[in-house]
Ligand SMILES: NCC(=O)N[C@@H](Cc1c[nH]cn1)C(=O)O
């Protein structure tokens with residue numbers, strides 16, 4: 086039987102199970118597994134056990150909830166446990182290839198007060214708009230549920246899986262994948278022995294119409310600058326103008342890092358970036374994208390660059406520096422006249438080939454300290470790296486990408502574009518190095534899904550056709566020579 090003949094009943098079954106698949110995503114979204122909020126750590130752990138229970142029902146075995154120990158500083162609670170990594174196996178046939186599926190079950194923070202139209206942790210099904218709205222719907226609970234859906238459809242059909250599967254689902258991806266590097270190194274020759282390919286579904290199409298396969302990611306080095314001043318928050322009418330203010334110092338230092346056109350101002354950073362070659366430049370010509378897609382996805386007309394090539398290069402292959410927020414400052418409604426006593430500014434740099442992470446940290450931290458010294462403030466500063474993760478670029482023409490390309494073309498009726506991505510999945514490079522195997526990024530969602538933003542969604546069609554694509558990928562990959 087051809088792969089396509091096998092896939093026909095599988096696709097029918099996936100279609101038939103659509104209501105159950107949506108319910109599975111709703112159950113997952115309802116768990117507030119925000120890894121960046123220490124108070125919600127029990128919810129992250131609950132989400133890990135939700136996956137364990139689903140995997141058990143779907144026939145996975147040797148399920149191991151890997152304990153990664155205590156979360157290292159900086160952290161408020163010095164005894165905070167990291168959430169478990171969920172390892173499991175489905176199938177152990179030496180004649181079949183083995184695919185490691187990685188996904189993350191933690192999500193970014195979300196609150197209705199951020200501007201969501203609906204409760205972020207209640208999945209809203211909008212059939213008329215083809216949307217499932219809720220935190221994690223596209224990043225990354227939708228795709229993780231997609232893999233479970235594939236297992237369920239096979240089980241209900243009595244259809245044999247074409248490959249052995251190993252799952253590796255983590256709960257700290259949105260917070261730097263703390264602890265996972267070491268686990269992968271430890272398990273490379275044990276639990277993960279014999280893996281032929283790693284498949285990650287944790288990214289997006291470039292736009293809204295054309296599917297893509299992704300062969301590159303930027304890295305991310307995340308920093309904070311803590312400025313300490315008076316012993317307590319103070320009245321600005323009494324102390325304003327007569328003491329050095331931490332917030333003023335912080336704003337001054339932050340303003341030196343990047344200009345309004347996104348140019349990084351820290352000396353030495355841009356010099357580390359690999360030069361664009363004529364061959365690389367040509368790769369951008371055929372990609373289906375333009376500035377209107379960017380404007381639609383950002384919900385604005387605020388693009389710095391107008392040409393496709395400049396936008397994509399600045400998203401994929403040049404570094405960027407974003408200032409994310411300030412902890413400790415007044416941020417509520419109204420007009421509180423306070424001088425915050427201690428503030429912490431958070432920013433990150435998306436890294437690209439050939440930047441050296443340790444060298445970058447030194448350049449950044451030395452620069453921040455030097456700029457603060459120029460202020461002659463009597464406040465104190467502490468600048469530090471919170472977490473880092475490497476960039477990754479791979480070969481998009483290997484067997485795993487070929488299988489994914491066939492799967493995508495079968496489901497969506499069009500050959501996928503080959504893209505890189507501006508976001509980061511720090512563990513991609515670790516898998517490639519430690520398991521000495523290829524990594525493929527096979528996205529489910531669209532470029533306008535609003536990952537990390539308000540009203541995050543996955544289109545219902547992407548959730549269902551994406552599930553089919555994941556299933557088809559396993560079959561095409563399983564059918565190629567071991
Ligand atoms: N879907 C991948 C993703 O959103 N990754 C995060 C990873 C990260 C790095 N530092 C904090 N989170 C991203 O922001 O790219």
Ligand SMILES: [Zn+2]
Nearest residue numbers: 189224225287
């Ligand atoms: Zn993600």
Ligand SMILES: [Zn+2]
Nearest residue numbers: 224259536537
């Ligand atoms: Zn994310």
